[in-house]
Amino acid sequence: MIYQQSELAVALFLGFIMAVLAISFFFAKRTTSASGYFAAGGTIHWSVNGIAFAGDYLSAASFLGISGMIATVGFDGFLYSIGFLAGWAVALFLVAEPMKRLGRFTFTDALNAKFQSRGVQLVASLSTLIISVIYLIPQMVGAGVLVTPLLGIPHYVGVMMVGIVVTIIVATAGMISTTYVQFMKGGLLLIFSTVLVVNILGRGIQETPVGQEMAYHHFQTLPAHLDADGELQIDAAGYQVAGPWRDSDFAREGFVRLMHDDRESVWQLKAAAGGILTLEEALFVHDRSDGTRSYNGGTAADGRFFKVGHVRRARTDEYAGGPLGVFDFLSVFRDSDVVLWKEHLLVEGEERYVIYAQNPLPGERILRPGLMFKVQNSTWTEKLNFVSLMLALFCGTAALPHILIRYYTVPSQAAARKSTIVAIGSIGFFYLLTLFLGLGAMVNGQLNIMDSNMAVPLLARSFGEILFAIISSIAFFAVLGTVSGLIVAAAGAVAHDLMDRYLELDLEEHHKVVAGRLAAIVVGCVAIYFGIVFEGVNVSFLAGWAFAVTASTNLPAIIMMLFWKRTTSQGIIASILIGLASSIGLILLSPDMYVRYGKLASDAPIALDNPGIISIPVSFLALVIVSLLTQNKDAATS
Amino acid sequence: MGNRGQFRTWKDNASPYKTRLGVYLFFTYALAYFGFVGVNILRPEWMAVRIGEVNLAVAFGVFLILLAFFQSILFHVLCTRAEKRMNL
Numbered sequence: 010m011i012y013q014q015s016e017l018a019v020a021l022f023l024g025f026i027m028a029v030l031a032i033s034f035f036f037a038k039r040t041t042s043a044s045g046y047f048a049a050g051g052t053i054h055w056s057v058n059g060i061a062f063a064g065d066y067l068s069a070a071s072f073l074g075i076s077g078m079i080a081t082v083g084f085d086g087f088l089y090s091i092g093f094l095a096g097w098a099v100a101l102f103l104v105a106e107p108m109k110r111l112g113r114f115t116f117t118d119a120l121n122a123k124f125q126s127r128g129v130q131l132v133a134s135l136s137t138l139i140i141s142v143i144y145l146i147p148q149m150v151g152a153g154v155l156v157t158p159l160l161g162i163p164h165y166v167g168v169m170m171v172g173i174v175v176t177i178i179v180a181t182a183g184m185i186s187t188t189y190v191q192f193m194k195g196g197l198l199l200i201f202s203t204v205l206v207v208n209i210l211g212r213g214i215q216e217t218p219v220g221q222e223m224a225y226h227h228f229q230t231l232p233a234h235l236d237a238d239g240e241l242q243i244d245a246a247g248y249q250v251a252g253p254w255r256d257s258d259f260a261r262e263g264f265v266r267l268m269h270d271d272r273e274s275v276w277q278l279k280a281a282a283g284g285i286l287t288l289e290e291a292l293f294v295h296d297r298s299d300g301t302r303s304y305n306g307g308t309a310a311d312g313r314f315f316k317v318g319h320v321r322r323a324r325t326d327e328y329a330g331g332p333l334g335v336f337d338f339l340s341v342f343r344d345s346d347v348v349l350w351k352e353h354l355l356v357e358g359e360e361r362y363v364i365y366a367q368n369p370l371p372g373e374r375i376l377r378p379g380l381m382f383k384v385q386n387s388t389w390t391e392k393l394n395f396v397s398l399m400l401a402l403f404c405g406t407a408a409l410p411h412i413l414i415r416y417y418t419v420p421s422q423a424a425a426r427k428s429t430i431v432a433i434g435s436i437g438f439f440y441l442l443t444l445f446l447g448l449g450a451m452v453n454g455q456l457n458i459m460d461s462n463m464a465v466p467l468l469a470r471s472f473g474e475i476l477f478a479i480i481s482s483i484a485f486f487a488v489l490g491t492v493s494g495l496i497v498a499a500a501g502a503v504a505h506d507l508m509d510r511y512l513e514l515d516l517e518e519h520h521k522v523v524a525g526r527l528a529a530i531v532v533g534c535v536a537i538y539f540g541i542v543f544e545g546v547n548v549s550f551l552a553g554w555a556f557a558v559t560a561s562t563n564l565p566a567i568i569m570m571l572f573w574k575r576t577t578s579q580g581i582i583a584s585i586l587i588g589l590a591s592s593i594g595l596i597l598l599s600p601d602m603y604v605r606y607g608k609l610a611s612d613a614p615i616a617l618d619n620p621g622i623i624s625i626p627v628s629f630l631a632l633v634i635v636s637l638l639t640q641n642k643d644a645a646t647s
Numbered sequence: 648m649g650n651r652g653q654f655r656t657w658k659d660n661a662s663p664y665k666t667r668l669g670v671y672l673f674f675t676y677a678l679a680y681f682g683f684v685g686v687n688i689l690r691p692e693w694m695a696v697r698i699g700e701v702n703l704a705v706a707f708g709v710f711l712i713l714l715a716f717f718q719s720i721l722f723h724v725l726c727t728r729a730e731k732r733m734n735l
Binding site for chain 2: 084087088090091094095097098099101102103106107110336337339340343373376377378379384385387392395396399400403422423426427429430433434437440441444571572
């Protein structure tokens with residue numbers, strides 16, 4: 010799909026970049042100490058820190074990924090909102106104050122405060138570094154997703170552009186500039202997401218999407234029948250079946266290729282009452298044997314790969330269109346039939362078709378789980394997959410490195426607690442909005458079915474150029490804020506935990522700052538590389554993996570250190586290493602990764618897509634066993 | 648080595664109380680959260696049950712988000728009260 014570029018969006022993009030660079034250079038002069046660079050000197054007000062938490066946490070995965078997922082699979086996308094927010098309960102009730110009390114700049118500091126162990130320092134800093142990089146991947150993919158269509162530049166250029174800007178933000182003033190960038194981003198995100206939802210409710214739900222820059226494409230239905238020879242005959246003028254059909258893979262999968270005005274189209278065959286057949290128009294991408302690609306029978310520039318998202322039958326009693334309240338919106342949606350799109354892959358020789366067929370479902374079905382995570386009539390493996398994801402989301406937040414370091418930017422434990430409450434309020438409010446953003450995108454005819462990540466910016470476009478430009482720029486800002494937080498966390502792991510503490514280089518204050526800046530540049534380059542490699546994967550899905558790794562490595566160490574007196578340094582080391590190895594190993598052997606390797610998902614040795622349900626208990630178990638085995642050794646050491 | 652391993656420490660008499668309170672609220676929340684997960688895998692058809700204008704899935708999901716917020720306010724109020732009372 011070719012997106013129409015917006016000059017206003019480009020201008021706002023550049024405006025935001027100039028603003029954040031100005032903030033960074035302004036604070037750079039003041040950042041001369043390690044405390045200033047890694048923890049903003051512990052001087053940030055709790056209310057600013059709370060919104061900065063939101064700015065840090067509400068990443069591209071939240072803003073683009075969750076809403077896009079809700080727009081394509083309904084309630085299953087909202088499960089991410091529920092799980093991401095639930096993790097904050099763990100953060101506030103168990104982790105916030107003790108981490109603030111024990112630490113100085115990083116998560117490793119807190120562990121080291123109790124154990125004074127070089128081994129703990131090493132593995133904790135390495136796990137922080139690895140988790141930061143894994144979580145950077147979806148953020149950088151999100152950056153490319155946004156910048157590419159809006160500026161008309163290739164994905165890799167978009168990723169590089171964002172990577173360079175963020176690296177400058179972090180390399181100049183570290184946590185101070187990062188905090189204010191995240192504060193601005195968090196505030197803007199909340200305000201304009203609310204504005205967008207108010208617009209969605211104001212428009213209501215209609216069978217024909219309105220507010221398009223070009224008329225919504227009405228997907229056609231054609232009558233057809235089988236003749237005496239079993240061949241398909243189209244009962245509409247000008248349409249002819251393309252090539253032999255009866256014994257083709259298309260026929261077996263319930264599709265047919267037609268020619269009309271020398272243009273190829275793909276239709277889904279449906280049996281109607283009385284032996285009559287109907288054909289429903291589908292969308293398709295055709296990769297030809299000569300290496301060329303067509304989008305719905307045309308080039309990408311032809312604009313024939315239509316945007317989708319419509320209601321087939323809106324509830325008509327008591328509602329004839331127009332503004333809806335929050336609950337009325339949900340009830341009208343529930344009682345309507347909404348058209349979702351199902352992807353099918355067809356390969357005929359060297360010709361490859363990806364077909365998106367209409368899949369009308371009652372709104373009631375879309376508003377409960379099961380379209381992405383199979384929970385009804387499902388196998389135990391499918392149930393475990395669901396539990397595993399929800400467990401990882403619940404346990405992951407509290408141990409994310411870029412969240413943990415934000416406890417050190419405020420002056421006291423009470424301030425850490427209060428800023429976490431502000432974060433829960435603002436993040437929870439945003440996640441409630443995602444339900445309406447996603448459902449709004451589902452019925453407003455603006456979805457690019459090939460890229461769910463663009464659902465919200467495209468939805469905003471239907472409300473006018475200004476809102477589109479603002480929402481796109483905020484989404485871009487969302488990437489900048491989260492990536493900068495992650496790079497600060499990773500730089501802290503390298504410069505403070507590894508170089509200064511573990512290797513005992515005994516750096517001067519300004520050398521620590523220089524080391525942090527150099528580390529930020531290296532991590533920024535790594536982030537750019539992964540952002541390019543993982544192009545095209547849903548960013549929320551990737552974030553789910555990052556949460557699983559975090560929940561399997563850092564969280565068991567934090568929880569057991571705080572609540573089990575017999576925890577030993579060896580237990581912590583074993584837990585982090587085993588959690589890291591098991592979670593990453595299970596991800597690499599998962600069905601989703603097998604698809605990325607070009608193999609069949611069914612060939613994967615592990616049936617789970619999310620490793621949390623195995624790796625989290627294994628990590629806890631490793632900590633308990635090794636701690637019990639090393640009680641005497643630790644006592645002797647201490 | 649300077650101040651390696653030395654961290655700011657101060658006596659907070661309310662700390663044990665806050666820890667207990669946090670654990671209590673955590674388990675309350677975890678019960679609600681994994682109750683939601685459990686219903687989804689064991690009785691998924693319940694998620695279609697209508698509660699007012701929405702179904703149980705939406706109502707339960709929104710409840711979990713609101714519960715986290717209201718519990719956090721309660722936690723803060725009780726912690727602040729304990730800090731004032733115990734750290735005179």
